[in-house]
Amino acid sequence: MPATLKFGFHDFLNAQPLLVPLETTAHEADFEMVKDVPARLADRLHAGELDLAMIPSIEYLSHAAEYRLVPGACIASRGAVDTVLLVLRGEAESVRTVALDERSRTSATLLRILFEEVFPPEVQYSRTHPDLAHMMRTCDAALVIGDQGFSARAHNAGWTVIDLSQRWWEQTGRAFVHAVVAVRREAALTPEMLKAIADAPNRGRASMDAIVRNQVEKTGLDASVVRDYLENKIIYTLGEEEMAGLTLFRDLCFQKKILSARPELQWAAPRTG
Incomplete structure (x- = not known):
């Protein structure tokens, strides 16, 4: 009997079409699902508290020698x-201070790639609790991620809101991979485990009506907003276009010395025997 693996996953709105089907197949696939925020999942995977996890892409790239990339699913x-936003009080060229959502790692790296040559050289970053009103009282700009992004445009305080995923798409023509499933090298996955992960995007789409109803009750957002976000804004399958985007992100991180090496992206292979 194979050992049960601890599988870390975040519980944000954007994760539901993967998390819901994975939770229903966890016992059968020998997973124990563990929920936490993305940054903490990355820390716990690195510490060996988890065997595999959905983690920010930059965390996978930073520890690619220790992990393998699990095919089939991503965010x-x-x-x-709509949920990775730079909020500005003035022009980007005049920004001196930027508040970063403390949960952001990949998004903070994306901000640096897109705006490092736009912001003044003396710009200062600080990590803080994701409270947009407080962030904008204390800084010239704020990086907001996750579900809080939906409320950023509603503040109507004369701020400029830039969607970083849209900016990346305009500049590169590539998909942006926010998070991937990574597994520790020593944690072998069975074919059943790999199939459960690969099947999750399609099973999530098939359960979308129930997921939308549940998330409307949980978040208070309008059903049309939730459905549009989950069906049209987020991609859940790690396909060729997503791999091309992830590879470009890796290369730019290396060029800007965010990564000290250009890691090889290696796939997890099924356990045999």
């Missing part, structure tokens, strides 16, 4: 995503 976007 990605092509164009506007």
